[in-house]
Every structure is written in C-alpha cells, then in structure tokens.
Amino acid sequence: MSGVPVLSFLIAIPLLAGMAALFVGAHAARWVALVATLVDLALGILLWRAYVPGGPQWQFVEHVAIGGPLGWSLGIDGIALMLIMLSVFLMPICIGASWRAIETRVPEYMAAFLLMEALMLGVFAAQDLLLFYIFFEGGLIPMYLIIGIWGGPERIKASYKFFLYTLAGSVLMLIAMLVMIGQTGTTSIPVLMVANFTPSLQAWLWLAFFASFAVKLPMWPVHTWLPDAHVQAPTAGSVILAGVLLKLGGYGFIRFSLPMFPEASAQFLPLVFTLSGIAVVYTSLVALVQRDMKKLVAYSSVAHMAFVTFGLFAFNRQGIEGAMLVMLSHGLVSGALFLCVGVIYDRLHTREIARYGGLSNNMPGYALLFMLFTMASVGLPGTSGFVGEFLSLTGTYRASSWGAVVATTGIILGAAYMLYLYWRIAFGTSMHADAAAMPDLDAREWWLLAPIAAVVLWMGVYPESFLHPMRDDVGRLLTRIERAAPPGDARLSTGAPAPALKAQH
Amino acid sequence: MFWAPLLPEFVVGTGAIVLMLVAAFVRRSGAITSGGAVAVLCAATVMLIGAPQTTGPLFGGLLAEDGFAAFGKLLIFLGAAVAIVGAHGWFAEMAGGDGRASGNVAEHGAEYPVLILFSAVGMAVMVSATSLITLYVGLELQSLAAYVLASYRLTDARSAEAGLKYFVLGSLASGILLYGISLLYGFTGTTDFSGIAAAFTREGPHSLGLLFGLVFLLAGIAFKISAVPFHMWTPDVYEGAPTPVTAFFASAPKVAAVLLATRICFGALGPAIDAWRQIVTVVALGSIFLGAIAAFGQMNIKRLLAYSSINNVGFALIGIAAGGREGASAVLFYMAVYSVMTLGAFLCILRLRDADGQPVEDLAAFSGLSQSQPGLAAALAFFMFSLAGLPPLFGFWPKLQVFIAAVHSGLIALAVLGIIGTVVGGYYYLRVVKILYFDAPTATLRHVKAPLEGALILLAALFVSPLGYLLIGPIGRLTGNAASSLF
Numbered sequence: 001m002s003g004v005p006v007l008s009f010l011i012a013i014p015l016l017a018g019m020a021a022l023f024v025g026a027h028a029a030r031w032v033a034l035v036a037t038l039v040d041l042a043l044g045i046l047l048w049r050a051y052v053p054g055g056p057q058w059q060f061v062e063h064v065a066i067g068g069p070l071g072w073s074l075g076i077d078g079i080a081l082m083l084i085m086l087s088v089f090l091m092p093i094c095i096g097a098s099w100r101a102i103e104t105r106v107p108e109y110m111a112a113f114l115l116m117e118a119l120m121l122g123v124f125a126a127q128d129l130l131l132f133y134i135f136f137e138g139g140l141i142p143m144y145l146i147i148g149i150w151g152g153p154e155r156i157k158a159s160y161k162f163f164l165y166t167l168a169g170s171v172l173m174l175i176a177m178l179v180m181i182g183q184t185g186t187t188s189i190p191v192l193m194v195a196n197f198t199p200s201l202q203a204w205l206w207l208a209f210f211a212s213f214a215v216k217l218p219m220w221p222v223h224t225w226l227p228d229a230h231v232q233a234p235t236a237g238s239v240i241l242a243g244v245l246l247k248l249g250g251y252g253f254i255r256f257s258l259p260m261f262p263e264a265s266a267q268f269l270p271l272v273f274t275l276s277g278i279a280v281v282y283t284s285l286v287a288l289v290q291r292d293m294k295k296l297v298a299y300s301s302v303a304h305m306a307f308v309t310f311g312l313f314a315f316n317r318q319g320i321e322g323a324m325l326v327m328l329s330h331g332l333v334s335g336a337l338f339l340c341v342g343v344i345y346d347r348l349h350t351r352e353i354a355r356y357g358g359l360s361n362n363m364p365g366y367a368l369l370f371m372l373f374t375m376a377s378v379g380l381p382g383t384s385g386f387v388g389e390f391l392s393l394t395g396t397y398r399a400s401s402w403g404a405v406v407a408t409t410g411i412i413l414g415a416a417y418m419l420y421l422y423w424r425i426a427f428g429t430s431m432h433a434d435a436a437a438m439p440d441l442d443a444r445e446w447w448l449l450a451p452i453a454a455v456v457l458w459m460g461v462y463p464e465s466f467l468h469p470m471r472d473d474v475g476r477l478l479t480r481i482e483r484a485a486p487p488g489d490a491r492l493s494t495g496a497p498a499p500a501l502k503a504q505h
Numbered sequence: 506m507f508w509a510p511l512l513p514e515f516v517v518g519t520g521a522i523v524l525m526l527v528a529a530f531v532r533r534s535g536a537i538t539s540g541g542a543v544a545v546l547c548a549a550t551v552m553l554i555g556a557p558q559t560t561g562p563l564f565g566g567l568l569a570e571d572g573f574a575a576f577g578k579l580l581i582f583l584g585a586a587v588a589i590v591g592a593h594g595w596f597a598e599m600a601g602g603d604g605r606a607s608g609n610v611a612e613h614g615a616e617y618p619v620l621i622l623f624s625a626v627g628m629a630v631m632v633s634a635t636s637l638i639t640l641y642v643g644l645e646l647q648s649l650a651a652y653v654l655a656s657y658r659l660t661d662a663r664s665a666e667a668g669l670k671y672f673v674l675g676s677l678a679s680g681i682l683l684y685g686i687s688l689l690y691g692f693t694g695t696t697d698f699s700g701i702a703a704a705f706t707r708e709g710p711h712s713l714g715l716l717f718g719l720v721f722l723l724a725g726i727a728f729k730i731s732a733v734p735f736h737m738w739t740p741d742v743y744e745g746a747p748t749p750v751t752a753f754f755a756s757a758p759k760v761a762a763v764l765l766a767t768r769i770c771f772g773a774l775g776p777a778i779d780a781w782r783q784i785v786t787v788v789a790l791g792s793i794f795l796g797a798i799a800a801f802g803q804m805n806i807k808r809l810l811a812y813s814s815i816n817n818v819g820f821a822l823i824g825i826a827a828g829g830r831e832g833a834s835a836v837l838f839y840m841a842v843y844s845v846m847t848l849g850a851f852l853c854i855l856r857l858r859d860a861d862g863q864p865v866e867d868l869a870a871f872s873g874l875s876q877s878q879p880g881l882a883a884a885l886a887f888f889m890f891s892l893a894g895l896p897p898l899f900g901f902w903p904k905l906q907v908f909i910a911a912v913h914s915g916l917i918a919l920a921v922l923g924i925i926g927t928v929v930g931g932y933y934y935l936r937v938v939k940i941l942y943f944d945a946p947t948a949t950l951r952h953v954k955a956p957l958e959g960a961l962i963l964l965a966a967l968f969v970s971p972l973g974y975l976l977i978g979p980i981g982r983l984t985g986n987a988a989s990s991l992f
Contacts, residue, residue, distance in 0.1 A: 065978075066975065066978065067975075067979075068902075068906075068977045068981050070902075108875075108879075119897070130905070134897045134901065134971075135896075135897070138896050140895070141890060145942060148939060148943045149942055149943055155943070159939075159943070160932075160939075163931075163935060164931070167895075167928050167931055168928050171924045171927060171928055172924075174905075174908075174924060175917075175920060175921050175924055178908055178909055181912075182909075182913055
C-alpha cells in the first residue's frame with residue numbers, strides 16, 4: 001500500500017461522511033454513519049495487515065506543507081496503530097448503540113460522532129506538533145455538543161466542566177509546545193522525540209504536558225469532570241469517552257512526556273506514583289459506594305487509568321507494554337460496560353442500581369456477557385484485563401515495591417466493587433416487576449456486545465497479537481529513556497544457584 | 506503622476522462626493538448610493554492589488570504607500586463594503602416588511618454609505634500615515650464620520666446617546682492624542698516618524714519629554730482601539746449604535762487603528778521599544794482579561810461582542826509587544842482573520858428578527874436557533890468557536906501566531922497569561938453556543954431572506970472553518986511582505 005495516503009483516507013472518510021450526514025434525513029444519516037465507520041474499520045484492518053512490525057519506526061508517512069510552521073504530517077508506529085485500531089473498532093459500535101437511543105436531531109448527532117472519529121484518528125496519526133494540538137483540542141467541540149445536546153438532565157453543567165477542565169489543561173501544553181518550537185525550530189514529533197532539552201527546561205515542559213494529559217487521562221485530583229461527563233453523556237458518548245478519549249492522555253505520556261523529557265519523567269516519578277496510588281485506592285473506594293451504575297463505571301475508569309500511569313513511569317518493558325495493554329483492554333471493557341448499562345437503561349430509563357436485580361433470570365444472555373466484562377474489568381486470567389494489569393504491576397514492582405503494594409490493592413478493591421455491582425444487578429430476585437419483565441438482548445445488542453467480548457477473550461488468551469506490533473517501539477522508547485531510569489528498589493537477581501551435588505554427567 | 510500611488514484613496518474620496526450629490530438630488534436613492542459605494546470600494550480594492558508599491562515616503566514624508574498600507578487598505582475597503590451590504594438589507598427590513606421590494610427605505614438615508622466612504626478614506630490615510638499630522642487628519646476624518654454613524658437612527662434614543670457618548674469621549678481622546686503629538690513635536694522639532702525615531706535614538710529612550718509624548722500618544726490610540734483602560738465607551742456605543750454600524754465599528758476602524766498603532770510603535774517609537782513595550786503589555790493583558798471577564802454576565806449580544814472586540818484587541822497587542830517583523834506580521838494576520846470572524850458574526854446577527862420584524866439583540870431569544878435556522882446557528886457557532894480561538898477553527902491560528910512571536914521575543918510570561926486568557930474568554934463564547942444549541946426554543950424568530958448576506962456569511966464561515974488553514978501560505982506571504990515594509 002505504499003504511496004496511497006491511507007491515513008489521510010482514514011481521517012477524510014468520517015469527515016466527509018459527517019458533512020454528508022448533515023444534509024440527509026434521520027434514518028439515512030444513521031446509515032451514512034454506520035457505513036462510513038465500517039469502511040474505516042475495514043481500512044484499519046488493512047492498515048494493520050500492511051503494517052510491518054520490526055520495519056521502520058514510522059510507517060505510512062505522509063507530508064504536505066500547509067504553510068507557516070504547520071504541515072500535514074502523518075505517520076504511525078505500532079503504538080499509534082493499536083490505538084487507531086481501538087478507535088475504528090469502537091466507532092461502528094457507538095453508532096449502533098445510538099441507533100434507537102437517539103431520536104432527536106439525528107443528523108447532527110451522527111455528524112458530531114463522525115467528526116469526533118476523524119479528530120481522534122488525527123491525534124494518533126499526527127506527526128506535526130501543531131497538527132497534533134489542533135486535533136487534540138478539536139475533539140473538545142464535538143464532545144461538548146454531544147454531552148450538551150443529547151445528554152441527561154445535568155448536561156449543561158457536565159459539558160461546561162468537561163470543556164473548561166480539558167481546555168485549561170491543554171493550553172498549558174500549548175505554551176510548552178511553543179517553547180519547544182522556539183528552542184528546536186522544528187514541529188516534527190519524530191525529531192522532537194530524540195531532541196535533548198536541558199533538565200531544568202525539561203521539568204517545566206514536563207509539568208505543562210502533564211497538566212494536559214493528567215486532566216485527559218484523568219488522574220486524581222483532576223478527575224472530577226469525568227463522572228459528571230460520563231453520567232450525563234448518552235451511552236455512545238460514554239463509550240467513546242472511556243474507550244478512546246481517555247487514551248489520549250496515556251498516548252500523550254508515551255509519545256511526549258517519556259521520550260522527550262526522560263530526565264524530568266524520572267524526576268517526577270514520585271509525584272506520578274503518589275497520585276496514581278491515591279487514585280487507585282480512593283476512586284476504588286468511591287466506586288464501591290455508588291448508587292448510579294454509570295458513575296460506578298466512571299470511577300472504575302479512573303482507577304484503571306492509574307494502572308496505566310504506574311506502568312508507564314516504571315521505566316521498564318513490562319510496565320510500558322502492560323500500560324498499553326491496560327489502555328486497549330480498558331477501552332474495550334469499559335466501553336462494553338457502558339453499553340451494558342445502556343442496554344438496561346434503554347429498557348427502564350434509570351441508572352439506579354437498586355432498581356434492578358435478578359436479571360440473570362429474565363436476561364440470561366445479558367447476564368452472561370455482563371459477567372464476562374465484569375470479570376475482564378476485575379482482571380480475571382483469560383480476559384484482556386489480566387494481561388495488562390499483571391504486566392503493569394510487574395513493571396511497577398521492579399520500579400517501586402511500595403508502589404506495587406498500593407497498586408495491587410486496586411485489584412482487590414476492583415474485584416469488590418465490580419462483583420458487588422454484578423451481584424446486585426444480576427443475582428437474587430427482582431424487587432420490581434418492571435425490571436423482571438425486561439426482555440433479553442435483541443439482535444442489535446448482540447451485534448454490539450459480542451464483537452467486544454470476542455476481542456476481550458482474544459486479548460486475554462493470545463496477547464501476542466497486540467504486543468507484537470508495539471514491541472520494537474517500546475524497545476526504542478526504552479533505549480531512549482534508560483539513561484534516566486531510576487534504580488528500582490526491588491532486589492531481583494538471578495542469584496547463584498548451588499551446584500547440584502550429586503549430578504551425574 | 507505624482508498622485509498615482511494615492512489612486513485608491515482618490516477613487517473612494519471622489520466616489521463619496523459624487524454619491525453625496527446623488528443623495529442630495531435624487532429621491533429615495535438609498536439603493537443607488539449603497540450599490541455605488543460598494544462598487545467604488547471594490548474598484549479601489551482592485552486598484553490596490555494592481556498598484557505598484559512605492560517604498561519611500563511621499564509628499565515630503567507625509568505618507569508611505571508601502572505594502573503595509575496596501576494590506577491595511579485591503580482589509581478596510583473590503584470590511585467597509587461588507588458593512589454597507591449588511592446595512593442595506595437591515596435598514597430595508599427595518600422600514601417595514603419586505604422593504605426591498607417596495608423600495609421603501611425611509612430610515613435608510615442615502616447618506617449612510619457616503620459616511621462609510623468618508624470614514625474609509627480617513628482610515629486609508631491612517632494606515633499610510635508616516636507623519637503625526639497626516640495621522641491626526643486621517644483619524645479625525647474617520648472619527649467624525651463614525652460619530653454621525655453611531656447616532657444614525659434618529660428615532661432611537663439609544664442611538665443618539667451612543668453618538669453623543671462616542672463624540673464626547675472620542676474628542677477627549679483626540680485631545681489627549683494631540684497633546685502627545687505637540688509634546689513630541691516640541692521635543693523633537695519634527696512631526697515625521699523617521700525624524701522622531703532619530704530623536705529617540707539620539708536622546709535615548711528615557712528623555713522625559715519624549716516619554717510624556719509617547720505615553721499621551723499611546724493613550725489616545727488606546728482609546729481608538731478600545732483597549733483597557735480606555736475601553737469604557739465601547740460596550741455602550743456598540744449597544745446603542747444601529748447594528749450594521751456596530752458591525753462596521755468592530756471591523757474596519759478597528760483594523761485601521763491597530764495598524765496605526767503598529768506603525769507608530771515600530772516606526773516612530775521603534776528605538777524606544779523598552780519604554781512602550783511595558784505599556785503595551787499591560788494594556789494587552791488588561792484588555793484580554795477585562796474583555797473576557799466582563800462579558801460573562803452580558804445578555805445583549807452586541808455588548809458581548811463589544812467585550813469580545815476588547816478581548817481580541819488585547820491579543821493583537823501581544824503581537825505588537827513582541828516586536829520585530831514576526832510580531833508585525835502576526836498582528837496583520839490577526840486583524841485579517843479577526844475582521845472576517847467579527848463581520849461574519851454580525852452578519853448573522855443582522856439577520857435575526859423577531860415575529861414583528863424587530864431586530865433581536867437579547868441572547869435569550871437566540872435559544873433553539875439551531876432548530877429553527879440550523880444553517881445560521883451553525884455559522885454563528887463557527888464564528889463563536891473561532892473567536893474563542895479554539896482549534897480546529899481558523900481563529901486559533903492567528904492567536905498561535907502572536908503567541909509564537911511573543912515566545913520568540915522572550916515574553917514567555919505574556920504568552921502564558923494570554924493563553925490563560927483564552928480559557929477565561931472561552932467560557933462566554935461557549936455560552937452563546939450553549940444558548941444556540943442546548944436550550945429549548947422560546948421565541949419564534951422570523952426567517953429573513955437575504956441571499957447576498959447569506960453568501961457572505963457562507964464565505965466567512967468557510968474561511969474560519971478548518972479549510973482556512975489552506976490559506977496560511979498566501980496570507981502569511983502577504984502579511985510577511987507587509988510587515989517587512991515597516992523595517
């Protein structure tokens with residue numbers, strides 16, 4: 001596929017379809033959106049097949065100068081490829097989830113979603129600093145509209161909170177970018193990834209980028225916009241928020257903070273680990289007492305994202321690969337959990353946990369899938385959640401054993417709140433007649449949830465498919481940051497095994 | 506022909522006089538003068554594009570018809586033409602029902618476009634002035650026309666109040682400016698920009714008399730660009746003046762005044778950059794933050810846009826504070842995009858009418874516009890997001906340019922505060938979008954048919970859309986050349 005600007009197509013298709021959707025009726029708009037996202041998925045699969053693991057670091061590179069310092073520079077490595085796959089995989093599911101749930105202003109809704117997709121793909125593919133920023137910030141506008149127009153009763157407050165929090169974080173990053181451009185005279189991300197800034201400057205730049213990515217990820221204590229946004233957003237909005245938008249923060253760390261400012265990353269490691277540790281324990285406990293299903297899943301997202309930061313800043317292969325897998329897995333699992341919430345919300349129009357119960361009786365198919373995703377969220381071996389969390393915790397242990405101790409409590413607490421949720425919803429007998437009368441999943445809902453379930457199992461059983469494309473890129477990142485890697489406190493050594501005394505040769 | 510470089514000004518000036526005679530002798534000549542004025546402005550613009558640019562001073566150093574002036578005049582003429590087009594439809598609509606068809610344009614005197622033409626000549630002189638005398642003459646020609654325009658609606662008390670307020674405060678500012686000019690002349694013995702610059706170099710930037718002159722000069726100009734702390738007249742005048750006049754005030758005169766400030770700072774006061782940079786910095790930050798915070802509670806769209814214009818001038822001033830060719834180029838870029846955004850927003854507002862055909866200014870009445878008139882609401886939302894400087898809209902790029910220029914000049918703190926200002930300002934632009942898109946419809950707005958304005962809105966919306974980024978190259982070359990001619 002050399003020579004074909006496939007990444008541009010990937011971005012252009014949803015963009016054009018979004019514009020087309022504005023000019024057609026509601027039903028046609030749904031189909032336009034579905035077809036466009038499916039075409040993008042197919043294109044994504046082609047991209048994955050054509051990607052050469054172990055080949056050049058940047059593949060499918062495109063560059064067209066636009067004018068001034070800005071250039072249309074695209075290109076992906078394995079890490080970006082995996083996140084692009086996650087986005088194109090979730091988008092058709094989001095459209096499907098909105099098929100009946102969205103009744104008003106459908107063309108605008110579909111256009112906003114398609115614009116969202118184009119911008120997200122742009123973020124992962126951008127190789128120009130300013131282009132990255134434009135895509136990164138641009139995503140705020142469609143999400144603001146999605147929450148504000150089609151959200152729940154508190155949508156206005158939630159949309160403002162989402163917008164202003166993220167904007168405030170991002171502008172600090174913009175300042176850092178301007179300083180970097182001034183220092184190096186280039187806007188090319190691959191060049192900047194190997195540029196060496198002085199450690200004192202690194203610290204400031206790192207903090208500015210951190211402000212943006214920490215809000216986006218989100219990390220404690222700047223996570224408070226997330227529960228509001230999740231609860232108020234329509235189901236598909238929550239899916240895309242949890243599935244892809246949160247990953248922009250992790251992607252930012254792996255693309256900017258670590259390779260561009262290795263010394264500063266090591267210097268601020270205690271900060272990151274402290275915040276992540278608090279996030280794991282605090283948000284898990286908060287999740288435990290939630291009465292609203294969506295809020296519970298939202299808080300669990302914050303806790304899971306803390307595994308990402310733990311892993312990324314562990315400065316070793318297990319940690320970084322684990323963090324990537326946690327991101328992919330969380331994108332699928334939390335997306336699926338929001339869909340599961342959406343399925344019963346569509347039937348009963350409440351998210352209050354106490355209104356449900358005993359759903360395994362009347363909705364066995366739903367209970368089965370919901371259990372799978374619950375287990376994946378808990379991190380049961382055989383599901384995607386386990387692989388990522390295990391690797392990330394291993395990496396954390398090698399960097400800081402106390403960090404690992406705190407992080408591991410997250411697994412226990414995670415099991416507690418997820419199983420408690422599942423127990424209250426699926427088991428026992430229903431207290432309410434309307435909840436007991438809900439029909440099981442219909443064909444559309446099966447089509448939404450079953451593909452995610454399949455990938456969750458695939459990633460749990462054979463994670464190599466997903467690790468393979470990223471291996472070289474993680475290796476490059478490690479060679480870049482190893483000069484700053486802090487010494488771990490774990491004293492793991494192979495030791496000198498005592499010779500077998502009676503060995504016969 | 507010694508006056509060949511001045512051809513565009515001559516065309517506009519002669520056109521204004523001829524149209525004035527037409528207005529005096531032909532009844533109901535509103536449509537003729539409007540059309541004629543637009544034609545004159547377009548012709549002048551075409552001449553600008555074809556005109557050979559002289560670099561040296563003309564008329565004994567009174568004017569310089571360089572690239573900088575040409576770029577400024579391009580923006581001014583086009584902005585004025587759009588303001589006339591928007592106004593014609595608006596006044597026709599005000600005259601009751603479908604005024605255009607019946608030719609009943611009672612309120613729309615034929616003098617309106619004539620006044621705008623005179624103002625345009627004044628502005629053209631402002632941007633090409635290289636002497637304090639021509640500067641003052643140009644400024645006053647523009648201002649006197651503007652005072653009359655502000656009080657244009659005889660039947661509206663608010664309009665009269667706006668005109669009076671503008672006149673009194675504007676005269677005060679002119680007085681301050683004149684005082685500064687006289688001080689500078691007294692201490693340097695010349696009114697010529699290059700002579701003043703030479704005096705600053707000779708005397709050093711801390712000569713007390715020169716500093717006084719500089720401060721008064723900048724204060725007078727700060728009033729004209731409505732920068733803090735001389736901004737107080739802006740919301741009242743913007744609110745009181747008829748909406749098409751407000752649209753005009755927010756675009757061409759603003760461009761002219763900012764460009765004038767740029768030429769004075771870089772030309773006449775160039776050697777004293779350390780002296781004026783602190784003033785410009787404080788004024789810029791004050792404008793950004795006041796413009797952002799004071800707009801929070803505004804429920805009148807015109808007042809809101811007045812604060813928006815104060816806010817935006819602050820960002821342009823960051824470019825001036827940055828100094829150098831890059832800073833000047835950023836200012837020009839900023840004003841070019843700003844005039845498109847603000848004219849676009851005002852053209853949208855001009856089309857909003859309630860059921861009785863009265864113009865709608867209350868923001869609450871905009872609620873649910875996205876459902877009754879989706880195209881108009883989308884365009885307005887585009888302009889709001891763009892004025893807020895949010896990517897991927899094009900309004901982001903000029904803001905980025907001024908910040909880059911500031912960082913390159915080492916003014917990182919200024920850039921940081923300015924960028925924080927965009928977040929604060931983002932809130933009220935978002936509020937407009939919230940009212941347009943999130944709120945349920947309340948009032949019924951009438952659908953106004955105006956194909957010409959509609960096409961202009963569409964053009965402006967396309968310009969601020971991400972497609973605008975494709976123009977970075979051409980506009981950047983223009984502004985770069987224009988900025989070079991200052992140095």
